[in-house]
Amino acid sequence: MYDVVIIGAGVVGSCIARELSRYELSICLLDKEWDVASGTSKGNSAIVHAGYDAKPGTLQARLNVKGNELMEQWCTELDVPFKRVGSLLLAFNDDDMGELYKLMEQGRTNGVPELRIIYKDELHTMEHHISGDAIAALYAPTAGVVCPYELTIAAAENAVINGADIRLGQTVQSIMRDSDSFEVVTTEHTIRARYVIDAAGVYADDIASMIGDNSFKITPRKGEYCILDKAKGYLAKHVIFQPPTAMGKGVLVTPTVDGNILVGPNAHDVNDKEDMATTAEGLQEIMDTARKSVPAVSERDVITSFAGLRAVSGDDFVIKPSDVDSRFIIVGGICSPGLTSAPAIALMVTEFLHQAGLIIDAKADYNPIRKGIPRFREMNEDERRRLIAMDPAFGRVICRCETVTEGEIIEAVNRPIPAVTLDAIKRRARAGMGRCQSGFCTPRVMEIISKQKGIPVDGITKKGGRSIVLTGVVQKGDAYDDRT
Amino acid sequence: MIEHDVVVIGGGPAGLAAAVAARQAGAEDVCIIERDKRLGGILQQCIHNGFGLHIFEEELTGPEYAQRFIDMARQWGVHSMLDTMVLDITPDRMITVVNNRDGLQTIKAGAVVLAMGCRERSRGALNIPGTRPAGIFTAGTAQRFVNMEGFMPGNQIVVLGSGDIGLIMARRLTLEGADVKMVCEIMPYSSGLKRNIVQCLDDFGIPLRMNHTVTEIHGKERIEGVIIAAVDQNRKPIAGSEEYVPCDTLLLSVGLIPENELSRSAGIQLNPITGGPVVDESMQTSIPGIFACGNVVHVNDLVDNVSTESAIAGKAAAMYDLGMFDESKAGIKVKAGPGVRYIVPNAINLTRVDDAVTLYFRVDNVYEGAVLRVSTDKSILFNIKKKIMVPGEMQHIKLKKSFLGKQGDISDIVVEVAGEAN
Numbered sequence: 001m002y003d004v005v006i007i008g009a010g011v012v013g014s015c016i017a018r019e020l021s022r023y024e025l026s027i028c029l030l031d032k033e034w035d036v037a038s039g040t041s042k043g044n045s046a047i048v049h050a051g052y053d054a055k056p057g058t059l060q061a062r063l064n065v066k067g068n069e070l071m072e073q074w075c076t077e078l079d080v081p082f083k084r085v086g087s088l089l090l091a092f093n094d095d096d097m098g099e100l101y102k103l104m105e106q107g108r109t110n111g112v113p114e115l116r117i118i119y120k121d122e123l124h125t126m127e128h129h130i131s132g133d134a135i136a137a138l139y140a141p142t143a144g145v146v147c148p149y150e151l152t153i154a155a156a157e158n159a160v161i162n163g164a165d166i167r168l169g170q171t172v173q174s175i176m177r178d179s180d181s182f183e184v185v186t187t188e189h190t191i192r193a194r195y196v197i198d199a200a201g202v203y204a205d206d207i208a209s210m211i212g213d214n215s216f217k218i219t220p221r222k223g224e225y226c227i228l229d230k231a232k233g234y235l236a237k238h239v240i241f242q243p244p245t246a247m248g249k250g251v252l253v254t255p256t257v258d259g260n261i262l263v264g265p266n267a268h269d270v271n272d273k274e275d276m277a278t279t280a281e282g283l284q285e286i287m288d289t290a291r292k293s294v295p296a297v298s299e300r301d302v303i304t305s306f307a308g309l310r311a312v313s314g315d316d317f318v319i320k321p322s323d324v325d326s327r328f329i330i331v332g333g334i335c336s337p338g339l340t341s342a343p344a345i346a347l348m349v350t351e352f353l354h355q356a357g358l359i360i361d362a363k364a365d366y367n368p369i370r371k372g373i374p375r376f377r378e379m380n381e382d383e384r385r386r387l388i389a390m391d392p393a394f395g396r397v398i399c400r401c402e403t404v405t406e407g408e409i410i411e412a413v414n415r416p417i418p419a420v421t422l423d424a425i426k427r428r429a430r431a432g433m434g435r436c437q438s439g440f441c442t443p444r445v446m447e448i449i450s451k452q453k454g455i456p457v458d459g460i461t462k463k464g465g466r467s468i469v470l471t472g473v474v475q476k477g478d479a480y481d482d483r484t
Numbered sequence: 485m486i487e488h489d490v491v492v493i494g495g496g497p498a499g500l501a502a503a504v505a506a507r508q509a510g511a512e513d514v515c516i517i518e519r520d521k522r523l524g525g526i527l528q529q530c531i532h533n534g535f536g537l538h539i540f541e542e543e544l545t546g547p548e549y550a551q552r553f554i555d556m557a558r559q560w561g562v563h564s565m566l567d568t569m570v571l572d573i574t575p576d577r578m579i580t581v582v583n584n585r586d587g588l589q590t591i592k593a594g595a596v597v598l599a600m601g602c603r604e605r606s607r608g609a610l611n612i613p614g615t616r617p618a619g620i621f622t623a624g625t626a627q628r629f630v631n632m633e634g635f636m637p638g639n640q641i642v643v644l645g646s647g648d649i650g651l652i653m654a655r656r657l658t659l660e661g662a663d664v665k666m667v668c669e670i671m672p673y674s675s676g677l678k679r680n681i682v683q684c685l686d687d688f689g690i691p692l693r694m695n696h697t698v699t700e701i702h703g704k705e706r707i708e709g710v711i712i713a714a715v716d717q718n719r720k721p722i723a724g725s726e727e728y729v730p731c732d733t734l735l736l737s738v739g740l741i742p743e744n745e746l747s748r749s750a751g752i753q754l755n756p757i758t759g760g761p762v763v764d765e766s767m768q769t770s771i772p773g774i775f776a777c778g779n780v781v782h783v784n785d786l787v788d789n790v791s792t793e794s795a796i797a798g799k800a801a802a803m804y805d806l807g808m809f810d811e812s813k814a815g816i817k818v819k820a821g822p823g824v825r826y827i828v829p830n831a832i833n834l835t836r837v838d839d840a841v842t843l844y845f846r847v848d849n850v851y852e853g854a855v856l857r858v859s860t861d862k863s864i865l866f867n868i869k870k871k872i873m874v875p876g877e878m879q880h881i882k883l884k885k886s887f888l889g890k891q892g893d894i895s896d897i898v899v900e901v902a903g904e905a906n
Contacts, residue, residue: 304608395584397569437606462618467705
């Protein structure tokens, strides 16, 4: 029996797991996918918002500003790259100017510090490649960029280091409850827990309805993105927004923590909660719209594209103990600014659990520090020498585009949450994230996983389940004998 | 610090030929730096034959062709550092490398030859919409799996793009028992060699669907199918022509991109069309003492051409190191005129030419019965009537030094196609 089971190992579920792992609690973090950060947490804008967008008084407004404040400490403790690059909301005409002033006021009401409007000269000094049509911008220095899957992985790893269990690749099928506990039935196990946290992203409403709570509905809102080559990293220094629309914050152009440029998203409501397919029209739409902000954004520089689903439920987050059972905490409708808010949501949920009767005693040996995988590519010569002296595998480059070494991949395979799929390696060590999109390193990464874990090469998947990469051996000749 | 007379970056066909030529031209200490565990580059996975017809006048497989040069390199005492990655090159030829034996090292080179080859365009670069399942490979990655690692990438295969590797893999996978359903080519002509279309597709009854592309990828975990569609003259899919093709694998053979990240960080001038360094007749880049050859400069069809071109680079690098390279500016600009997509080299210094200089170029469309015109800023040099020219087959023209010398003080040579595209 667990004290708490968390359904959904996205950024919200993982941050909650990490926060709860401070206390003397037994925790289980569950996900239907084969890695953490496999849903919305891997397909979003990767922005730490300043907090001026949300209506004052909403959960979004409060948690955004609080989450933005917490982000620095969380990322420092968890060794996650976070860059407070600041954001610029562009205005192209008088109507936009009105919007800028409105949002600046709203931001000040929400408690966002240092907001100011900058005009053409200063704006174009700050960003050399934005459109000449931009006349002014709302500058929010506290906005930043973070890697959303790295934050998720780091938080989940830190939870595991501090004693949480993690169970991946199992879908929750039903939830029973009685007076002292819940029984969460998955495709693999039945898990008993005294408290349940529903952090299931686009499925949060389906999970809640398993205990008869139909108080909210999630609409998946698809957003498509393109990633540009690092060679174009100079195109934007800040997060560059356009005036928001009814469907969201609009198409942005932003640097990523890794030095690429991210373009997107559009916003289209979809019916299918698994529909993460990009569309030709959608990709065209975001590139065309992005060029309004940064005209030099070009299809020629796209190295990959992806789509993510925002979990939208009305105009605000739905974070509350269920009316059906207060030991069941709903964390639903976590669309933007969900990533920014995640650390603050974790604190809020902990408080709800406390109020619902969960006794939370601080754990004496809680370790808030999680050390990430060394990043050879970001090191100076001395650091590189020291790393290789420690382990020569850090001297062997496997992914040439991103300069990822064998040592980093071996470490990713052997982390507290082991990475045994190509996508899991990619999100931890960046092998395959570069301009060749894993063309050269795939065979070598598979060889390392196989060797480290004793899995046959043709048993390795892209992302778990039936996503097998190779369909078998060619023929049982010499090569086969060598391998076995 | 380590010092070498000539450092060659990349141990594929270009690097091997350059290294051998550098030794033959008198450079004593020539070193190849190769990131793979063995020399030979991509040829090691090209187990089909057809290599070496021009240079060795026989048909060799890729590994056989590579071995000839590896043997020559050995005979000539060329050094090599294998399993070693070059991290940085400076304009004054300091090279930072890393491997798991010696860690980080800095090498000072008398001259440098860039021979890093190219990479394949990926799905991302094409921006093919749809899901992101397993089972999408570039043709070269699939080739490595089949020919070197001994694994099948899939069983029911659609190939997008009719580049040579895609054609070769269509045959290869058929021979291994896979069902290759079709090759789709967005252009009205193939970018592959005619002989590969005949020998790899026609002989095996694999359909080649010209003016078709993949417009969507289906399948959540493993690819389950693709939607293909006919395209119009602007390469835009024609509504209503969509067709669902079930498959478990999509191979991409949609172009090769010279790998010039090192060149770029060294500040070498690149040609926006080829993506490779701008070079002169000696294959010298915009930075004196740094030469480039093979697919890092422009993507070749035939390895024989790579070897020939790379020998020029290797020899020039040796001369540079020995202080025997005429460092005067190249006086003649070589330009791609109408109908010519790009041309290599981009400049000629006649004093450095031994006997003749060969211009390599590609036309931008299919031309039947057109005329290739070579002219200078002063006059038309000559016209050559060509039966057919296609973008997939590189053209070349050899210009004798004695002939060029007679043209007086010329500043430009222009190659153009005089005639209509089909």
